[in-house]
Amino acid sequence: MEVVCIQYGRGIWGGEDGAYVLDLARALRVPMVTTFHDVPAGPTPIQRANIAELVGLSAATIVMSQSAAAEMTRSYGIPADRLDIVPHGVPHLPQVAADTIKPRLGLQGRVVILSFGLLEPGKGYETVIDAMPAVVAAHPTACYVILGATDPNYLAADGNAYRAGLEAQVAKRGMTQNVKFVDRFVGRVELGNWLEAADVITTPYEDLDQTVSSTLSFAMAAGKPIVSTPYAYATEMLSPDRGRLVPAGSAEALASEFIELLGDPELRSAIGLRAYERSRGMVWWEVGAQYRRIFDAAIDGTSRAARPPVRNLTAVVA
DSSP: OOOEEEEEOTTTSOSGGGTHHHHHHHHOOSOEEEEESOOOSSOOHHHHHHHHHHHHHOSEEEESSHHHHHHHHHHHOOOGGGEEEOOOOBOOOOOOOHHHHGGGGTOTTOEEEEEESOBOTTSOHHHHHHHHHHHHHHOTTEEEEEESOBOHHHHHHHTTHHHHHHHHHHHHTTOTTTEEEEOSOOOHHHHHHHHHHOSEEEEOOSOTTOOOOHHHHHHHHTTOOEEEOOOHHHHHHHTTTTSEEOOTTOHHHHHHHHHHHHTOHHHHHHHHHHHHHHGGGGBHHHHHHHHHHHHHHHHHTOOTTTSOOOOOGGGSOO
């Protein structure tokens, strides 16, 4: 073993605010590279101390966005020259017409809005459901698909209460024929099919400090127009014209954007293409090449200041 790569995120490691990762980090006798999947804003003293020590023990520290790097400096006191920005990896998906994929998923004849990822509170799905009556009035074939199993941590604590609440909201709104729940984990190929079948993808998250989103990254890789709340990662990746940003909690704003996009295939294609072009530096082999350079430098003991900078490939296509 020449190098260890730690993947760090809230909930991955045990102990108080993930402190158990430090036991491993302190015991290592080879270089360690740490990737932060999220960077909590407004950290507690324990969070700040844990993350600062982990960075101090690392030969290299990777974050996935400019906003994450800024948060590291602002809230944790980590100098910018200690950080590498390597984007969230995405698959290379073919660009296909959504209507050619929909029959595989029972969505033929529908215009499709998609959310996907582990189901848990805070993702804003309630707001999309509230928007659907207006969307369906304009586009009667509209279907909002909520794809993904309930987050295991939330399921263990509260069961399926959240999903049941969403289903009750759908029934109350009279949208049972226009909202589809897919309550399971899906593999890489099936996820690709859902992405390709979508006409619009939405990430209506409530946490506006969120600095990374795998869902948004994958949506961009699929070349789909994205309607999102202006959380940090979405603002960074979609501005100025790679998607649509709406205020958090506004069903009216969501409905307006959905109605326009679902009614204009050429506009959907143009916005999706710009998002797709931005994602080309995020495909797995590009991200892997960046990691390889960082690992090689960590093994050689080359400081970040002394080695050539790693390109931020998310900025290749402006």
